Structure formats: structure tokens, C-alpha cells
Amino acid sequence: MKGQPITPPSMDHYYMGIAIAVRERANCQGTRVGALIVKGNRIVSTGYNGTPSGMTNCLDGGCKRCASREIQRGSGYDLCICVHAEQNALLSAARFGISVEGATMYTTSRPCFGCTKELLQAKVPEVVYLHEWAHSDERWQEEYEMLQEEIQLRRYAMKDPQEDWALRRGLHNALFEREKA
Numbered sequence: 001m002k003g004q005p006i007t008p009p010s011m012d013h014y015y016m017g018i019a020i021a022v023r024e025r026a027n028c029q030g031t032r033v034g035a036l037i038v039k040g041n042r043i044v045s046t047g048y049n050g051t052p053s054g055m056t057n058c059l060d061g062g063c064k065r066c067a068s069r070e071i072q073r074g075s076g077y078d079l080c081i082c083v084h085a086e087q088n089a090l091l092s093a094a095r096f097g098i099s100v101e102g103a104t105m106y107t108t109s110r111p112c113f114g115c116t117k118e119l120l121q122a123k124v125p126e127v128v129y130l131h132e133w134a135h136s137d138e139r140w141q142e143e144y145e146m147l148q149e150e151i152q153l154r155r156y157a158m159k160d161p162q163e164d165w166a167l168r169r170g171l172h173n174a175l176f177e178r179e180k181a
């Protein structure tokens with residue numbers, strides 16, 4: 001309404017909303033993820049998940065691991081040719097010569113093992129995530145948490161309008177389950 005003050009969103013809300021928008025370009029049969037790197041209150045890099053550029057997209061069957069029904073969610077990443085959103089954000093920064101040391105990453109998914117160690121080694125000390133992630137084999141949970149203790153990690157929960165699509169729930173999953181039967 002006219003004249004009504006609009007409360008600006010918190011920075012977490014603002015950046016996570018942008019990470020959700022970045023995720024719209026994700027091209028993966030697995031979980032769809034969007035990520036941002038923020039430094040000095042500026043977005044310096046973004047990424048979403050999918051196969052390396054120039055290769056057949058994951059949704060078109062470009063990644064055998066993602067298309068396989070034998071591999072459980074949250075596992076087999078060493079066989080996956082999809083580049084994770086967090087990796088793509090780090091790699092774009094590398095490609096364009098942007099320092100990420102001391103930056104904050106916003107990502108729509110809690111980073112996996114691989115992304116966590118890469119963030120650590122790139123000296124990104126803080127990560128804010130939206131959805132939980134866990135390895136399919138809970139025996140690895142302890143080591144995962146130990147690795148993540150090395151970064152300042154926190155969850156920022158907000159409404160995610162495309163949650164079912166991003167986490168492969170609902171219709172997409174129903175189709176997936178039917179295909180599997």
C-alpha cells in the first residue's frame with residue numbers, strides 16, 4: 001500500500017533468495033542446488049549444479065551416475081560428472097581471478113564432503129545453507145561433522161517455493177518412482 005514502509009530483508013534472507021534464483025538453472029537429475037560467494041557484502045561468484053559446459057546435460061542423460069537407479073542419493077559422487085553448485089561458484093572465481101579468501105558462501109544445500117573440503121582449502125570460512133544434506137550411509141556422519149567443524153556453518157531456514165522440485169519430491173519423484181518400478 002502507498003506510503004507503507006517496506007522492511008528490508010535481512011542479508012541472509014536477501015542472499016539466500018538469490019541462491020534460490022540461481023538454482024533455477026540447475027540441470028541435474030539429483031538434488032538441484034544454487035550457490036553464491038559473498039565478499040565484502042558483494043556477490044563475487046555464483047554456481048548451480050550440472051555437467052561441465054559443452055557436455056550433454058544431466059537431464060538429457062549426460063551423467064551415468066545421476067541416471068543410475070542403483071546409486072543411492074547422497075553417495076557415489078566420485079563417479080558423478082556433475083559439478084556441484086558450490087564447486088562451480090569456486091571454479092568460476094578461479095577462472096576469472098577473483099579471490100574468495102575470507103568470503104561467505106550461501107548455498108541451498110548443506111555442502112557435501114567434497115565441497116566442504118574444497119571450501120576449507122579455498123579459505124572460505126563461513127557457509128550459510130538452506131536444506132540439510134547427509135551421506136546415504138550414516139556411518140560417515142561423524143567424519144562429515146568433524147570436517148564441517150572446521151568452517152563456520154549455519155542453517156538459514158526460509159520458505160523455498162521450489163522445494164519439491166529442488167529436492168526431487170512430489171511429482172518429479174512420483175515419476176521417478178514409477179519409472180523405477
Ligand SMILES: [Zn+2]
Nearest residue numbers: 028058066082
Ligand atoms: Zn547430475
Ligand SMILES: [Zn+2]
Nearest residue numbers: 084111112115
Ligand atoms: Zn557438493
